[in-house]
Amino acid sequence: MISRVPVLRFVKRSWSFLGPRRCILRPALNNNVCLVSNASITTTGVLAMSLKIKGGTDYMTVTNKGRSSLRTHTCGELRACHEGQQVILRGYLQYQRMGKFAIIRDAFGKTQVIIREEDTNLQKEIINTNFESYVEVTGTVHLRPVDQINKNMSSGEVEVLAATYQVINQARSDLPFLIRDHNKPKEPLRLKFRYLDLRHNELQANLRLKSQVAKKMRDFLQDKEGFIEITTPTLSINTPGGAQEFVVPSRHPGKFYSLVQSPQTYKQLAVIGGFDRYFQFAVCYRDEGAKPDRQPEFMQLDIEMSDVTIGDVKHLIEDLVIYAWPSHLPTISPPFPSITYSEAVTLYGTDKPDTRFDWKLQDVTHLLKNCGASVLENAVLMSGNSAHSFVIPQGQDYISKKVVSAWEDLAQKEHSQAGLSVFKVDSNLMLKGPNAKKIFPDQQTQLSRTLETQVGDIMVLAAGRTDNVVCNMYLSPILYFVKMCF
Structure with missing residues (x-):
């Protein structure tokens, strides 16, 4: 019958309410994360991510929040050990209900915020804030009741009792769409407002995962194989053959540049210049029309080596892919299956x-x-x-x-x-x-x-x-x- 190997899939889940005056804040890295069921990943880097699935739910946290003097914690950082602490949070207003509780999220997660019944002024401020506005909340960390702990949230054990609330940047009331994991707009609208679409969980997760894989590839090539990363020019001269090229005008009459189809010429010159092992994440430009499997601009991991055989190159690529392979995906091991052109x-x-x-x-x-x-x-x-x-x-x-x-x-x-x-x-x-x-x-x-x-x-x-x-x-x-x- 039909055989398929899932590589990446989106695990979708809608947010819900947990008890009176409490609701769930969706983190930018929580739902719709690219995952495969019943697996986990831990990678390292400038922003160390961990993807986990427990009981069919998923969440992502970035353990290194980076330095900031305007906030004490991120929205995905608070835990039970922070009980009683005074915190300053900044993020997007994901949801609010009657001004009595709200959800804010940032690039690291989400936090539930509650407002006292008697604090009517603060409630009015929240009610008058449009969704997706960037806000600041100061308050005290409180433990949630045991029966209201949200295990689907990295900060699901706690909530913040707000003391002050400030709108840093008010969003428009007529946004083309809100950041929700259900009833998403169609692709053309999402692409038109891509900067807003990028706040969705799956896109946040995709770009962070890409960054981590690229870092691990760099680490492998530089630290383990002795490669040097060299950035070559993208403005070049016309090279006949291959795809049609993009032409860039210059200040000199009758002269023009051509965007490179690949760094082929420059990388070979680098090897001639004595750099026997080169790599770069090269941006390539090819004017190939509207073919479904083509793009005018794309990035590739470009490698050039001297004093090697075909077998050396194959083994290098195998080891590179295995080293950078996300651990939450099915395990891969060498040798990779290979067939000849004739067999294919x-x-x-x-x-x-x-x-x-x-x-x-x-x-x-x-x-x-x-x-x-x-x-x-x-x-x-x-x-x-x-x-x-x-x-x-x-x-x-x-x-x-x-x-x-x-x-x-x-x-x-x-x-x-x-x-x-x-x-x-x-x-x-x-x-x-x-x-x-x-x-x-x-x-x-x-x-x-x-x-x-x-x-x-x-x-x-x-x-x-x-x-x-x-x-x-x-x-x-x-x-x-x-x-x-x-």
């Missing part, structure tokens, strides 16, 4: 296979040479031709004739030299579809056995020239399309 194209129909899916193309040429269907026989009997197939498990449950027709159009557009056939597998493990009746029953049975089909499956088959692996490459767009449906 033969098994997956592409030179960049998604190996999370264990759907491989199978050569069925020998089963079609005398199958009874003249169209298929002629397609494989010609010199240099072959036939390949793959099975969609239980595909009849969700793939309609309209979808099959779209595949045929796509396949014809991609590789018109080969023919596509789509068959359904019936209760007798026989095939149904165009040309199916013309295939001898014995050949149908052999096809089903070879491909290990089951009732309800769909078999996709292509036949044509293989001198340029047309048959396999012909199937790859269909295979990719099917994978994306899961």
Whole structure:
């Protein structure tokens, strides 16, 4: 059946109220954190993070808050040991109810704030504060009642009894959206107001995780492998070949710069200059149009080495990835699986296979040479031709004739030299579809056995020239399309 390895997923949870006059403050690093269930991570760095999951809940804390003279603690820092202390907190107003309790959050977590019944002036100030305003609260740390402790919050054991409240920066009352983990706006609106969208937990967590992984990569290359990080220019001269380049005008008439597609030239010059092991996180620019798997600007870890073999490079990359790999993800160990270009194209129909899916193309040429269907026989009997197939498990449950027709159009557009056939597998493990009746029953049975089909499956088959692996490459767009449906 379908095999998938989850790499990162968002664990979603909505906030709730805990008892009278208390509510939950959502931290910038609490919900929607990129995690895999039942795992934990502890990484080190300038901002040391810890991702934990207990009982199906998740929270992230940054243990190093950084220095600040305007606050005594962060919103995710307070614990039971701080009971009775006078604190100063600064953060965004996440929520308030009737001015009697509020939630503030910062980049490190969230804290629940309560206001005395008799402090009506402070209550009015909070009521008149728009959500997402930046505020300052001073007060005393109190323990929560045992039955109201929030285990989903890093500061869930305590709350702050407010003494003073000040609005540092009032937000507009008509914000395009609020920072909530439910009923999120659509992507175009979030992208338009990206600076506001960045306050969401998953984006905060993603960027912090990226920073930690980059730091560990730097540590590995510099401290363990003797590399030097060199930043090369991004304004360069035109280099023919590859993608189209972005042109940058200059002050000199008739002269211009070109944004680099990669640091290839400069890094090789660095090696010539005596730096035999170089790396950098290089920003590259390529004007490749609106392709779905392309970006005009991207960052890559760029490495150049001298006096090494292919094996040395492979082992270095393996050790680098293992060293920087987040510990909350499934453990990886060397050697990494590897296949040749020929194997990739033969098994997956592409030179960049998604190996999370264990759907491989199978050569069925020998089963079609005398199958009874003249169209298929002629397609494989010609010199240099072959036939390949793959099975969609239980595909009849969700793939309609309209979808099959779209595949045929796509396949014809991609590789018109080969023919596509789509068959359904019936209760007798026989095939149904165009040309199916013309295939001898014995050949149908052999096809089903070879491909290990089951009732309800769909078999996709292509036949044509293989001198340029047309048959396999012909199937790859269909295979990719099917994978994306899961």
